[in-house]
Amino acid sequence: MRAVTTPLRSAAVLLFSLLISTGVTAGNTAQVKTLKIDRHLTAAGKECISCHQKHTPGQVADWKESRHAHAGVSCIDCHQVSEDSPMATQHESLVGTDIFVTPLVSPAVCGRCHVDAKKQFDASGHFRSYRQIIPKDSLHALTQVHEGQGIPELNGAPNETGCMQCHGTKIELDKHGKPTPETWPNNGMGNIYPDGSTGSCTACHSRHKFSIAEARKPAACASCHLGPDHPDIEIYNNSKHGHIYNSDSQDWKWDSPPDAWEPGDYRAPTCATCHMSGIGELNVTHNVSERLFWNLWAKESKVRNSDDVMSPLLGNGPAGRAKMEKVCSNCHSSQHTKNYFTQGDKAVRLYNEGYYAPATKMLKELKEKKLLKDNPWADEFQITYYHLWHHQGRRARQGAMMGAADYAHWHGFFELQMDLYKLKDIYKKRLETGKIEH
Amino acid sequence: MLATNSIRFWIVFIPLIGIFSLASWLTYDTIFHATSDYEFCTSCHSHKPIGTSYLEDVHGGNNAVGFRATCSQCHIPQDNSFNYLWVKSLHGVIDPTMELLKDPHDIDWHGHREKRESYTYDSGCLSCHKFLQEKTLANTKAFLPHRRYFLNSENQQDSEKLSCVGCHKHVGHKNLGLHLEQHGWKNSQNNETSSQGD
Numbered sequence: 091m092r093a094v095t096t097p098l099r100s101a102a103v104l105l106f107s108l109l110i111s112t113g114v115t116a117g118n119t120a121q122v123k124t125l126k127i128d129r130h131l132t133a134a135g136k137e138c139i140s141c142h143q144k145h146t147p148g149q150v151a152d153w154k155e156s157r158h159a160h161a162g163v164s165c166i167d168c169h170q171v172s173e174d175s176p177m178a179t180q181h182e183s184l185v186g187t188d189i190f191v192t193p194l195v196s197p198a199v200c201g202r203c204h205v206d207a208k209k210q211f212d213a214s215g216h217f218r219s220y221r222q223i224i225p226k227d228s229l230h231a232l233t234q235v236h237e238g239q240g241i242p243e244l245n246g247a248p249n250e251t252g253c254m255q256c257h258g259t260k261i262e263l264d265k266h267g268k269p270t271p272e273t274w275p276n277n278g279m280g281n282i283y284p285d286g287s288t289g290s291c292t293a294c295h296s297r298h299k300f301s302i303a304e305a306r307k308p309a310a311c312a313s314c315h316l317g318p319d320h321p322d323i324e325i326y327n328n329s330k331h332g333h334i335y336n337s338d339s340q341d342w343k344w345d346s347p348p349d350a351w352e353p354g355d356y357r358a359p360t361c362a363t364c365h366m367s368g369i370g371e372l373n374v375t376h377n378v379s380e381r382l383f384w385n386l387w388a389k390e391s392k393v394r395n396s397d398d399v400m401s402p403l404l405g406n407g408p409a410g411r412a413k414m415e416k417v418c419s420n421c422h423s424s425q426h427t428k429n430y431f432t433q434g435d436k437a438v439r440l441y442n443e444g445y446y447a448p449a450t451k452m453l454k455e456l457k458e459k460k461l462l463k464d465n466p467w468a469d470e471f472q473i474t475y476y477h478l479w480h481h482q483g484r485r486a487r488q489g490a491m492m493g494a495a496d497y498a499h500w501h502g503f504f505e506l507q508m509d510l511y512k513l514k515d516i517y518k519k520r521l522e523t524g525k526i527e528h
Numbered sequence: 529m530l531a532t533n534s535i536r537f538w539i540v541f542i543p544l545i546g547i548f549s550l551a552s553w554l555t556y557d558t559i560f561h562a563t564s565d566y567e568f569c570t571s572c573h574s575h576k577p578i579g580t581s582y583l584e585d586v587h588g589g590n591n592a593v594g595f596r597a598t599c600s601q602c603h604i605p606q607d608n609s610f611n612y613l614w615v616k617s618l619h620g621v622i623d624p625t626m627e628l629l630k631d632p633h634d635i636d637w638h639g640h641r642e643k644r645e646s647y648t649y650d651s652g653c654l655s656c657h658k659f660l661q662e663k664t665l666a667n668t669k670a671f672l673p674h675r676r677y678f679l680n681s682e683n684q685q686d687s688e689k690l691s692c693v694g695c696h697k698h699v700g701h702k703n704l705g706l707h708l709e710q711h712g713w714k715n716s717q718n719n720e721t722s723s724q725g726d
Contacts, residue, residue: 130669161668172698174705202695203672 125150129162134189138165141183152298163203168195176284179267194261194269196283200291210376211289217399219280220258221288228466229253236467246272254278256314258290279314303344306351308335311361318481320387320488321497326361328494334358348374353420363417370420372413379404383411383431384438386487389479390446391438430493437490437498441483445506449478452517461520469526471516478509560616564600572623574632577711581701588700597656602700607651637708638715645691648700653692 125143127136142165143150153159169191171178178190201208211217223229233253238245249259250272258278262270269275279293293314294305304310312323326332335358343355349368356363365381368374372381384391385402394405411431418427453475456462463469466476486502489495519527562568566588570579582588582599589596604619605611626635654660664674677690693699701707705715 161671163669167669172703172705174703174707174709205673205676205690 125154127164129164131162131164132166134187135164135166137183138169149298156299156301158298158300166191168199169193175267176263177267192267194274194283195292196281196285196287197289197291198283198285198287201287204291207291207376208289213379213399214377215379215404216279217288218404219256220260220278220282221280221400222402223253223257232467236465250276258282301345302348306344306360306362306367308332308360315361318485320484321501322361322488322492325485325489325492325494325497328489328496329492331358331360331493335360359417359421364414369417372416379410381410381413381417383407383414383435384487384491386438386491387484389450389483391442391487434491437503438487440503441487441506445478445483445510449475449510449513452513456517456520459521459524461524461526463526471513471520474509474512474516478506478513482506482509560600563616563620564604565598566596569599572627572632574627574630574635577637577704577707577713578701580711581704581707584702584707585700586702588702590702597700601656602648602652605649605651606655607649633712635713637713638705641697641704644693644697648691648693650692 124140127139131139139150139153153165158164166189171190171192173188173190175190175192177192177194179192180187180190184191197208197211233248234240234245237248254273254276256278258276258281259273260282261273261284263284264270277290277293277296279290280288281290282288291300294310295301296304296310308323308326312326315322316324327336335356338357342357343351346352346355351363351367352369359369363369365378366375379394382394382405384407385394388402392403393407394403394410395407396403396405398404415424415427415431418430422430453462453471456471462472466472482502482505485497486506489497489499489502516527566579566582569575570582584590587597587602600616604616660674661678664670665678673690673695698704709715
């Protein structure tokens with residue numbers, strides 16, 4: 091009896107473990123030998139998929155999860171360029187064909203189908219991400235001379251690994267039409283592509299899944315909006331909205347269609363909900379400046395009042411506030427909303443009048459009297475002034491306007507008052523002695 | 529007597545009007561057709577690369593069925609006869625004059641490509657692509673932008689409207705950038721048109 095059951099049992103165990111291992115690998119493209127897809131793709135289009143599935147399975151696995159795959163938009167639809175494009179390249183398997191491709195997929199390509207999204211982006215503050223820093227000599231001096239220590243072959247590093255990764259750059263090509271290591275890869279929001287178009291859709295909709303759900307989550311914004319100078323993800327986490335998101339978002343519905351993602355799909359808004367999404371009466375927009383009243387990152391906060399996409403005051407403050415109030419009204423009473431903005435506006439005005447104005451007055455006077463060091467990064471007054479507006483000043487303003495008590499107070503006004511006293515102290519000493527202290 | 533003369537006059541005159549109308553229609557129709565196609569348009573030096581790139585394109589005959597769109601079918605509006613006649617006459621006067629007066633290489637073809645929407649007419653595209661709306665609404669890949677083009681076109685401001693060549697940047701002239709370079713029109717700066725597929 092035993093002699094019979096043991097081999098049977100072993101066979102059952104073997105069969106069971108086979109089933110388990112099949113279950114584990116199901117859905118994993120990397121382990122499927124050939125992903126055979128028809129979907130009216132061209133022969134060349136199908137070849138991209140089946141070959142890249144072997145060589146870069148992660149890309150194809152991502153694409154397989156995307157809505158592009160549902161619609162039959164595949165590799166070649168976005169990566170193919172005409173032969174006369176400066177970006178035109180051919181890898182080995184394409185040589186001899188009339189198919190030319192590029193790793194660079196610009197917003198102009200996405201905009202061929204996503205027409206309105208591109209138009210709205212082109213009219214938004216995000217459009218400026220790289221273009222606005224082009225003329226800033228003091229910033230280039232900071233990264234190349236100071237951070238880069240003026241070492242010719244190395245001083246690009248701080249920009250290339252830092253600034254560029256969020257702000258973008260002008261992507262340059264080598265003589266073979268391939269992007270240079272000084273300018274690519276990066277997912278910077280404001281890239282200028284060789285075709286002249288500006289932006290990076292993948293900054294928020296990471297490739298190759300390009301997920302709407304992903305871009306709606308705070309993490310999509312957080313990869314750039316963080317840190318000492320604009321801790322927006324920290325501010326969000328500090329806010330009640332973030333509290334609810336962090337404690338309760340596992341089963342929220344993230345993939346409702348644009349304009350139809352409404353309260354009920356979620357219990358609290360994310361960054362995208364307030365700044366971009368179609369909610370209530372409002373339509374979805376890729377113009378992140380549209381619902382803003384203040385500029386909250388400049389040295390001094392002013393009300394937005396410009397049509398010029400290159401202006402830091404891009405937008406219409408009162409109209410932006412009215413739109414944001416409409417967002418709030420989906421969940422809050424008008425009294426709640428009104429009082430909330432009264433609280434925030436008061437904090438922004440306090441920063442402007444109580445900190446920016448007196449600090450800037452002292453800075454100007456010291457400059458006139460030649461009592462500032464040439465190197466701002468070795469000058470206690472200028473360093474403190476920079477922290478006052480660029481770090482603590484932004485934290486106080488953005489914390490106050492986005493419901494983050496700790497950032498409005500401890501990381502904001504508390505630090506601001508110490509900065510201001512320090513500036514006053516240095517200012518007084520320099521005026522009394524007529525010298526810069528060592 | 530007088531009445532008989534009058535009748536005779538009309539018997540002769542009415543057919544004459546008919547013969548004149550027919551002859552003039554035949555003449556104009558022949559002229560219009562003769563001056564609308566590749567052979568005539570590329571006889572000017574400035575249009576050589578325009579022609580060679582056209583021959584490489586599907587619309588220029590590089591297809592399996594032997595079809596070819598004429599220059600005028602795309603570059604003269606097809607919405608009504610007066611508009612057609614007006615734009616064709618303008619080209620008929622301006623283009624040869626400039627060909628004579630200008631060095632062809634002073635024509636900024638690369639720059640002109642950026643303004644293609646002003647001289648390529650949707651009415652031309654749609655006069656052949658008659659069922660584009662039905663076809664693209666049933667095609668998942670083409671659906672999104674073509675729905676935007678067709679369904680909203682009446683309610684949109686001009687700045688919001690899409691045009692065929694706004695998106696199909698290379699249609700009609702394959703690798704035009706390379707052909708221009710080969711014929712001596714150097715491209716000083718990269719621009720959107722010279723860089724993308726359609």
